[in-house]
Amino acid sequence: MIGPGRRRPLRRRRLLGSALALAGVAGLGLARGRHEQARPDAARALRPPGAVPEGQFDAACVRCGLCVQACPFGSLRLAGDGAPVAIGTPFFVPRETPCAMCADLPCQRACPTGALGSPALRITDARMGLASLSRAAACYSYIGAAACNSCFKACPLRGRAITMKRGLTAAGGQLTPTVDAAVCTGCGLCEKACIASQPAITVATRRLPAGTA
Amino acid sequence: MTPRWLIARRGVQLTLLAAFAGAPWWGAPLVQGTLASSRWFGALTLSDPLVVLQAALAGHAVAAPALLGAAAVAALAAVLAGRLYCGWVCPVNLITDAVEALRRAIGWHGALLPRADRRLRRVVLAGVLLASALTGSVAWELLNPISHVVRALAFGLWGAGAVALAAVAACDLLLLRRGWCGHLCPVGAFYGLLGRFGRLHVQARRPEACTHCGDCFQTCPEPQVLAPVLQRQAIGTVIADVDCLRCGRCLDRCAENVFAWRLGAPGRSPR
DSSP, X not given: OOOHHHHHHHHHHHHHHXXXXXXXXXXXXXXXXXXXXXXXXXXXXXXXXXXXXXXXXXXXXXXXXXXXXXXXXXXXXXXXXXXXXXXXXXXXXXXXXXXXXXXXXXXXXXXXXXXXXXXXXXXXXXXXXXXXXXXXXXXXXXHTSXXXXXXXXXXXXXXXXXXXXXXOOTTSOXXXXXXOTTTOOOOOHHHHHOOSSSOSXXXXXXXXXXTOO | OOOHXXXXXXXXXXXXXXXXXXXXXXXXXXXXXXXXXXEETTTEEEEOHHHHHHHHXXXXXOXXXXXXXXXXXXXXXXXXXXXXXXXXXXXXXXXXXXXXXXXXXXXXXXXXXXOOOTTHHHHHXXXXXXXXXXXXXXXXXXXXXXXXXXXXXXXOOHHHHHHHHHHHHHIIIIIOTTHIIIIIOHXXXXXXXXXXXXXXXXXXXXXXXXXXXXXXXXXOSSGGGTHHHHHHOOTTEEOOXXXXXXXXXXXXXXXXXXXXXXXXXXXOOOO
């Protein structure tokens, strides 16, 4: 039997326990949130085709991984702890596994929430990122070391997204891979194909001005 | 007595986990995704209504497949019982049950916080919904151990998965007995409320046989839900509390067979 004298401290203890436990969960949440904010290299991790703008992606993506499992080329990855994007969300790193630009968009069709845009999307209208000759000094064509056109040939929109512009470059070469920002989807196949050890042409998210990644 | 409901429950839980974990190896997909949203047999989408609600509160116009998938799960919870999810689906239940079994095996009943209010989880739930709306993100997915565990199994992301498992185990073992599932988890709180008017209950069919041995209280993960039933001693009284997991532990445990399942509106005595 619980007497009146005993009831109050019991209730107080329960309140204290509840408050401490709640503070623990809130503290964990805040710590986890701050940990997620401090991500390295976010500009180099690209979202799947059709993804809503990055600010909205945190609201739209439920981190189910269906797009990652739908990707027939294994390009998409699910972010783990320490990944450049929010944990559980999909991304790809162009130099390692670029997007193969499937015409039927299996990743986009797998997304249940609409985080990868509308089903009417055409892959050529996707804007995953933007290629740029960010390390021109590493480009064999640009410096005149060889007539390389690996990026040009790798581009699925060859002759439109990337053209090889003729003319003497500042470094003494004859050809400059030139990206048309209005056409480039940011698939990353050019960056993957670049023969320089550190790619001369790189793809970054369109959130940053081209060439800063 | 064979704990047949426990065996059935573990069978369902482990089968579901194996289905998710084996997704990369099945040629023809049985299930893909995670418990946040999954696609069964390449055709049926099921989504966690709490996750979808958070996305909507965060300001996203959620597309039809996830909405319908969440509606299907919510309907099941509303018609049967919400916390069936906790008892029969959620992988974290395996962890917290294992910790409780360990506690019993070694006779350890201590905790840093001896008591806490079990309604706390509804406060956490409110906080999660508020955080989603304020931050514009699916807030609980930062912490949700359910997602971390299923992602670890299906995608090999064991870093976060192991941390989440360890945190939940430490919570129940050291911080607060039955702390995670019984006090803090907002997912359980949400499903419980969804199933407020569900039709599947445990009822006291033979309360007159009760010897007040306390076995059911000992084994129940939410013992407070049993109190009204055993106090009233009325035949057919159902456990109407939203916190009941419908795990069937009391059915397994009671030597006098006081308890039975009941499918139907609560509060009415059977003929």
